[in-house]
Amino acid sequence: MKRTHAETDALIALLDIGDGIPGGQELRRRSYQLLDLAPGSAVVDVGCGSGRAAAEMSALGVTAVGVDPDERMVAVASERWPAVDYRVATAEELPFGDAELRGYRADKVFHVLDDPARAVDEARRVLAPRGRIVLVGQDWDTIVIDSDDPALTRTIVQAAADRIRGPRVVRRSRNLLLDAGFTDVTVEVHTWIFTGSTMVPMLADLAAKARTGEATSDARTETWIADQRARGEQERLFLALPMFVTAATRRA
Template identity: 50%
Template sequence: MSAGQALLARLDAADRLPGAAELRALSYDLFGVGSGGAVVDVGCGGGRGVAEPAGRGVRAMGVDPSERMIAVARGRWPGADFRVGDACRLPPADGVRDGYRADKVCHELAEPERALAQARRVLAPGGRIVLRGQDRTRWSSTPAIRPSPGCSCTPAQTWSRRRVRPAGSALCS
């Protein structure tokens, strides 16, 4: 089994864990986006985080750096929008997405602040960032993404882009 196949098997197993479907649904609800809204799932792997919001009428795009993962996602969810791409160079144009989701991704990046600068770039005003499965210790020490004072973050760590405090980073205006 290749490393990519092993990763996909672990992701699929995680998707089957008790409560996993409910947690994914919560992450989609946190976008605050209804039918017709547009979101991007970064590090989409096998594509479930694109297919499920699309089933709710949301225009979802999945981005993953692995051509193999994108091929699997396209095979599982024909007709969905999957693209090979880098979290630090996302394909959507500026300001066109209502939500950005990264599940078990950002803590693996050498420079997560660059990925979140891309989230900021692609989000429309009022768009939301939803991060799942991150290393909370690392994130709480990254000034570019600390929530502003008074922000009540959920356990799924979601912040509206207008509520993120500037910290000398391109992430915030």
């Protein structure tokens, strides 16, 4: 579904929060390590968003291209990081020739795809033999939040998962890569823990969307959001987000 500019800008604001937290920075660095790219190697960042990862990889000496289907995202990325090549393209139809790339990275992307297997096949096509693929994502059923209303919290987490095309695709990622003929498949989990106010906007957004979807009442949701905001201000919030990193090598 095509986003409005306002929806894209709101998503960029959330991505900026995630990019700026220490856990986000560490996870990006780990994904670059797993790509194992030599200087000058060509790599694509699929679903590049506002462009930070492609810019960081370029700064490491590789030839990075960021692609995203959202024209507004690509425009923002190009404005922020003008020295990097950003293009409008989808994960299913990448603007590269066969075996052109040494690295493929997709961060928080596969859960929005209609056909992740097709995207993996396209990754295999553009990767050279022994090229590396790294997929980063979360399992939307495993957002862990402490609250005084655990029943509502379960409802909010479930409502968030129900809005996602592939909320549990990270559970399939290893098999998707194996089915496509990739080798050396590994899976890591990195859990982000938040106790302050940083992620309160994300929690408020999840709760508001659950309310809009009539999963809960306005008054109960506002109480839940206020509780999370107060916890964050007192450094008493507890939010755990397990992030899964699946990496593999294209068969020679």
